[in-house]
Amino acid sequence: MKLPTSTEWVLHCATTLAQLEAGETASAAQLATYYDLPAPYLAKQLQALVRAGVLTATTGPRGGFRLARPAAEVTLLEVVEAVRGASQPYECREIRQQGAGALPPQDCRDTCILAVKMAEAHDAWRAALAGESLADVLAGIPATAPERTRTKLRAIRPGP
C-alpha cells in the first residue's frame, strides 16, 4: 500500500503555486528545476491536477500553471487523488462466496462486513485529507517562506 512517488511532487508543487502572487504562473520546466524533478513526467502529473480542477493551465509566452481556486478551497485530498485516483485500497473479491464454505447468494445481498469496515477506514483517511487545505499548509510554514519561494522561482528561466 504505497502512494505514487509523484504524490510528494504534486503536494509540493501545489503548495508552491499557492505562494505565487495573483495572476502569476509557473511552468512545468520551472517547477522541475525548482525541485530537481524529471520535467516531462512532472508535466504529466501537473496535467492530472488540471484535469482534477486543482490547477489551471494558461498558454502563451507568460503561460504556465496556477491554482484553479483560492488555496483555502483546495484540499490535500484533491491533490492526492488527482494522481492516485479514488479507488479503495482494499479489494473485496467476494471470497465469502467461493469454496466449501461459500455463502449462498441470498446471504450476500449486503456488502461483506469486512469490506464495510475497510471502507470506513478509507473514509477516515479521506476525511483527514479533505479537512486540510493548501491554506492550512501555508499557515504551517515560516512567514518568510512565500517571498523566498517566489524569488527562487522567478530566477528560473520559464522555458522551454
Add this chain to the structure above:
Amino acid sequence: MKLPTSTEWVLHCATTLAQLEAGETASAAQLATYYDLPAPYLAKQLQALVRAGVLTATTGPRGGFRLARPAAEVTLLEVVEAVRGASQPYECREIRQQGAGALPPQDCRDTCILAVKMAEAHDAWRAALAGESLADVLAGIPATAPERTRTKLRAIRPGP
C-alpha cells in the same frame, strides 16, 4: 495504493477462527478448501498472523491455527498489518532539500509539514481499524453464522 490481495484472505480466516469453539483449531488446508484459496500461499499468510501474535499454531494430529487471544482483543489493524506491514503509504523523499529551490538543512530540522499531514491521515486510517475487533465483526453477522461456519469447516478433512 492497494492492499495485498491476501488482506481479504487473512481478514476472513481470522473471522472464521473467531467462530470456533474454545480449543478447536483449523489447518491451513482446511481454510484453503473453505475459501478455495491456494493452500501453500495461504499457509504463509497464516504464519505471518502467528508472528504478529494474532494466531497460535499448534502441532500434532489435531493441530492447526486458533486465535491467540479472545476475539474482542484482536483488532482488524493487527490482522491487516500482519500482511501489509506498518509502513507509511506516503514516502517523503525530502524534495524540499533538492533543486534550485532547495531549503537549507537548518530549515529542515522539523518534518516537512506535508509529510506530517499525510502521516496524520494514515493515523486516522489506523485508528479506525484499531477500533474494530474481530468480536465487532462477529456482532455484525447473522446469529446462525458461527454454527454454520463450524459445521462446514469440520466437514473438510484437516490434512495434509
